[in-house]
Amino acid sequence: MRQEAILTIEQVDEVEKAWMGLYDTRRCTLGILTKSFKEIEQLVKDDREFALTMAAICECNRELKFYKDIKDLLERATLTASMALCSRKDFPEISTEAKAEIEAEAIA
Numbered sequence: 308m309r310q311e312a313i314l315t316i317e318q319v320d321e322v323e324k325a326w327m328g329l330y331d332t333r334r335c336t337l338g339i340l341t342k343s344f345k346e347i348e349q350l351v352k353d354d355r356e357f358a359l360t361m362a363a364i365c366e367c368n369r370e371l372k373f374y375k376d377i378k379d380l381l382e383r384a385t386l387t388a389s390m391a392l393c394s395r396k397d398f399p400e401i402s403t404e405a406k407a408e409i410e411a412e413a414i415a
Contacts, residue, residue: 313384322377325373
């Protein structure tokens with residue numbers, strides 16, 4: 308199977324920067340879900356800065372597309388990696404070891 312590279316190193320850097328730059332909006336978006344509509348409505352009426360933040364959150368569709376694109380890239384990378392790994396006789400052991408490393412990082 309022949310597959311050309313999907314991204315350049317420069318594109319990877321751009322994706323990572325964009326991903327990290329979304330932190331504040333992601334946090335605010337989740338924060339909205341901790342309040343009732345009435346609470347949000349009142350805050351929007353009373354606080355212009357809060358209203359601006361809510362307007363920014365309404366731009367989430369752009370971010371959602373970004374995350375969908377990231378998901379698509381991850382799926383393509385996983386398919387390529389999985390097919391390449393299948394050529395190794397010790398694939399099950401490598402897979403188990405990689406899973407353990409990921410779980411250890413998540414706990415740390």
